[in-house]
Amino acid sequence: MANLINQELIKRAVSVINPKNLKNGLVADVGCALLSGNDKIYTGVCVGVNSNGYCAERVAIAKMITDGKEFVIKKIVTVWKDETGAVFAIPPCGHCRECIRETDEKNINTEVILDKNKTVRLRKLLPYFNWWKKQKYSPKAL
Numbered sequence: 001m002a003n004l005i006n007q008e009l010i011k012r013a014v015s016v017i018n019p020k021n022l023k024n025g026l027v028a029d030v031g032c033a034l035l036s037g038n039d040k041i042y043t044g045v046c047v048g049v050n051s052n053g054y055c056a057e058r059v060a061i062a063k064m065i066t067d068g069k070e071f072v073i074k075k076i077v078t079v080w081k082d083e084t085g086a087v088f089a090i091p092p093c094g095h096c097r098e099c100i101r102e103t104d105e106k107n108i109n110t111e112v113i114l115d116k117n118k119t120v121r122l123r124k125l126l127p128y129f130n131w132w133k134k135q136k137y138s139p140k141a142l
């Protein structure tokens with residue numbers, strides 16, 4: 001059952017990929033699909049090039065919050081398709097990992113799909129997310 005859901009999310013993420021060459025690079029060459037806490041699927045593509053835009057994950061999350069008024073993410077997958085049509089599942093970048101976590105406390109347990117048969121909880125991708133250790137600090141000691 002889980003594999004079927006993973007497979008469906010991968011399919012949906014691939015379905016929104018629609019690469020377009022802009023002056024400074026490609027957009028929409030990465031797709032994302034997520035299963036929200038209320039069991040709806042939201043998709044997104046990367047927007048903007050280089051560091052001036054949004055990853056597909058954050059676009060899908062923005063749609064979930066805007067259209068679904070939902071903040072919990074049960075599962076998420078991100079895929080990239082190369083020029084030959086080969087599809088690669090890719091883990092979220094650091095910015096997106098943090099965005100997923102910050103969207104709702106429950107999302108630390110979001111399943112990140114790395115393959116239809118392989119998932120990892122977000123907490124494994126952010127092992128020190130709650131490491132805030134108070135330091136004894138004296139500027140004179142430096």
Ligand SMILES: [Zn+2]
Binds near residue numbers: 056057093094096
């Ligand atoms: Zn990202």
